[in-house]
Amino acid sequence: MSAEVCTTQQAAALLGISVTSVQQLVESGEIEAWKTKGGHRRIPVTAIHAFKASSQGDSPHAAAAEREERLVVMIVEDNPLQRGIYEAQVGSWNFPVRVHLCDSGYKALVDIAKDKPDVLLLDIVMQGIDGYEVMQTVLSYPELADVQIAVITSLEFEDLERRGGLPAGVTYLPKPIAYDELRGYLRACHAQKLKSMHAHGN
Incomplete structure (x- = not known):
């Protein structure tokens, strides 16, 4: 040295x-x-x-x-104001979390390959590669099977059904977002991560 x-x-x-x-x-x-x-x-x-x-x-x-125990949350949202609100809200909650922001579906797919998140929060309606396409792509890779996915959208369930619906295990969070509900969801994801880490002896 x-x-x-x-x-x-x-x-x-x-x-x-x-x-x-x-x-x-x-x-x-x-x-x-x-x-x-x-x-x-x-x-x-x-x-x-x-x-x-x-x-x-x-x-x-x-x-x-x-x-290693921090919950890595990737937020995919093309509205810069909304991204800032998400970052401020999630960062203010009292549990270890690292927020990774993406402004497009394309950037999300690139970043997921580099920085595998624990949780993926997806806006559905975006220009170019939208949240639905990101979700389908992530679900097609077995090595990403343990990534928790939630869609945050103003679309109704019926609109999503016309695109094939939401696969089992994907959480639906309607806009305007209820932050207490989002906080509960992320806390549950964090508890699941810690349980998995301890089960594998990490």
């Missing part, structure tokens, strides 16, 4: 966490890093110290575990 940079394995040793945890922290932007031409990650030692400082006295392992 040079005085300035380290490998993923060296960063894991410095932080006392697993290599996988370091990779997740890098991918989420929590730790600064870059890749060499050969595809190997290099992490500035200063970034390691900055991450330790941001943990506010918690052990790196505890900080990484807390991040």
Whole structure:
């Protein structure tokens, strides 16, 4: 290890966490890093110290575990004002959540591949690739089977039925959104995530 940079394995040793945890922290932007031409990650030692400082006295392992327990919520909404309201509302609720905003169905499909969310909140009526198409695409991939999907729409059930209806397991939340209902839904999703993590020994 040079005085300035380290490998993923060296960063894991410095932080006392697993290599996988370091990779997740890098991918989420929590730790600064870059890749060499050969595809190997290099992490500035200063970034390691900055991450330790941001943990506010918690052990790196505890900080990484807390991040893994956050509910990752991707909100797909083409109205910028509505996106801001969702972000403010969800961010104000007292449970660990990370909000990922998308302004189009196309961007959602790109971002889902990079940052698999726990929950997908979909506006149905959008230009281009709409929420219904995003939902159908996500449901067609077995590796995304555990993503919870809720559609938030002003369309009536009858309108959705004309497009084939909502598949089993997809939640319908009518607009204007009742935020107490949305909060209850996300809390249930978070409880399910924690239960699944503990069942798999994470």
